[in-house]
Amino acid sequence: MTFVASTGDAPDAIDLELARLGGLDPAQTARVEAAARAELADEAAALGRAEALFAARARPLRTPSPRRYWAAGALAVAAAVALVALWPGSDGLRRMGGAADGLSVEVRPGTADDVLFVGVTPAADGWLTVATVQEDGHVSVLVSGETLAARAGAPVDVDGQIRLDGFAGREWLVVRRTDAPLQPGDAEQWMRGTLPDPATHRGSDTWVMEVRRP
């Protein structure tokens, strides 16, 4: 399993990437650089946009470190604040939570459904599980496993991937941080166990917000 420089008439996107990694000889590199200004211009531009995004948003490469108990304790106090406030902003968005409680949710009107933009700031490293829990027992695990890594004090966004459907009863958004990733089945079981009132499970590693529809 390896990439080699293409031998055809025109270099391709992989040649461009190999050149960036220093994997081509000088003659091949010159050929690819010329193509990056001509037939590979779109590829070079796309790679440039990815480089800008990576520079702006990529997290440092490191594995979760041991828990930081002092930070978890501090957040436990903050998380005791009620999270059910919701108000419409002048921009038409509805917001819940805030910096004080470590979990914020912005509800943006969508064409078909409202879209939840969720942000959370964990106090310790680990993995996040995100779910919605309905009072009728229906649980939707939105994020689980190794999808969303948490780093102490670093905001995590779960942006633009959760939409509110038309459920008319009470519903809660629950975010849980664990040291080891929770698999979907275990996550669903744990989330269902928070009923009848998930809010009573708030703690240093569990954020709960009741979703209020207008």
Next chain:
Amino acid sequence: MTGGEIEALYARAGPIVLRRCLQMLGREEAALDATQWTFLRALEGSFEPRSPGESLAWLYRTATRRCLTVLRDERRRRDLRVVHHHDLVPEHLDVEGEAMSRDLVEQALASVDERTAEVALLTVFQELPVARAAEVLDVSERTVLRERKTFAQAVRDLLEAT
């Protein structure tokens, strides 16, 4: 490779992997996670590439497998529907010469086996040439062509059924 060498590779090759993950997943946050996950696997395993070409092919393969897991996991969740809004993510994908909606093509990933899905992610989502997909998967170009046709048929079947 040492941890320091892999961190250096992350700095150089991270944007390449991020772009590919974005093409497959369609969302920045998920793509950033999948990119980091890919390099964390390199840190945890005995990753000893002999050339930049081998590094890059391994990164493609690992990221593609990770993104397939994420996409299939998302499809299992009833309320989660992906919103695509990034300029690196097209709304339609070319499936054997036909422009198909991204949502339909993503759905088709769930109905094919893993090898076919990997070929689809490489050739349809990432638009890699057949020869490059064959290099990543360590199979013949003929195999890639066959799997791509199988996937195209799965997309057409899904289209007819909906």
